[in-house]
Amino acid sequence: MTIYLPPLDDNKPEHFPPISSALDDPDGLLAIGGDLSPRRLASAYHQGIFPWFGxxxxxxxxxxxxxxxxHPTRFSPQKSLRKFVRKNGYRVSINHRFDDxxxxxxxIRGEDMVWITPEMRSAYKALHRQGSAHSVEVWQGDELVGGLYGVSVGAMFCGESMFSLKPNASKTALWFFCEHFRRHGGLWVDCQMMTEHLASMGAQAISRDAFLTELEALKKVKLDESVYTPQCLGVQDD
Incomplete structure (x- = not known):
């Protein structure tokens, strides 16, 4: 079966096809080509679109x-995770080591299974320097043992990927970030596509239409700039 995808115009970085034209198989594939300039990436996330290729x-x-x-306001870590973090002395920071x-x-999946290509890494580093992409780091002593990164869109944070080098490190990153994001008025964390790992951490599946409706409202919300200031994150243990 031949699939036709509209190529993106290099001269119109904000332009994407209508979301309604996304394919059913493979699910959600919308367009091909263009570039990964910060301007195009930012525009994509503001429209509910993300790049994914090998x-x-x-x-x-x-x-x-x-x-x-x-929903950070509803996120509640299991007691076992709270106990684990206290026992293992993990600490968490934001925007200290984005590149790492x-x-x-x-x-994290090995040299032969890289999907975050060097081109993508360079693009998100540029977006980070512009203040739109952010990282969360988990430390054990002076060792970076886990973390996540994503893109801010108003009161939504669009998570891209996470990693763990020690047990529960990515869960810790998400927990601390959700608490921090909630305290600063953040309302949604976009995890893109559901996995068992995300479901175990409280992710819920919603329709594309419902997501886009919320995105349209949340991207207009301006959070205090301190939410992404490099800092150590504390946790409210409610």
């Missing part, structure tokens, strides 16, 4: 029919 593949853009999201976090996320 090494030696063209840039592919997606908006799946079902979206995995976490994305590098670990890229290689």
């Amino acid at each position: 090494v030696d593949e063209p840039i592919l853009w997606w908006s799946p029919s079902e979206r995995a999201v976490i 976090v994305i590098q670990h996320c890229a290689l």
Whole structure:
């Protein structure tokens, strides 16, 4: 079966096809080509679109029919995780080591299974320098043992990837970030596509239409800039 995808115009970085034209199979595939400039990336996230492609593949853009999201106001870690973090002395920071976090996320599955390509890493590093992409780091002593990164869109945080080098490190990153994000007025964490790991951490699946409706409202909310200031994160143990 031949699939036709509209190629993106290099001269119109904000322009994407209508979300309604996304394919059913493969689910959510919307467009091909273009570039990964900060301007195009920011525009994509503001429209509910994200890039996902492998090494030696063209840039592919997606908006799946079902979206995995976490509501920070409802996120509650299991007692076992709280106890584990206290026992193992993990501490968490935000925007201290973005480049290292994305590098670990890229290689966590091994050298032969990299989907966060060098091109993507460079693009998100540029977006980080512009203040739109952010990292959360988990430390055990002076060792970086886990973390996550993503893109801020108003009161929504669009998570891209996470990694763990020690038990429960990515769960700790998400827990601390959700608490921090909630305290600063953040309302949704977009996890893109549902997995068993995300479901175990409280992610819920919603329709694309419901996601886009919320995105339209949340992207207009301006959070205090201190939410992404490099800092150590505390946790409210409610």
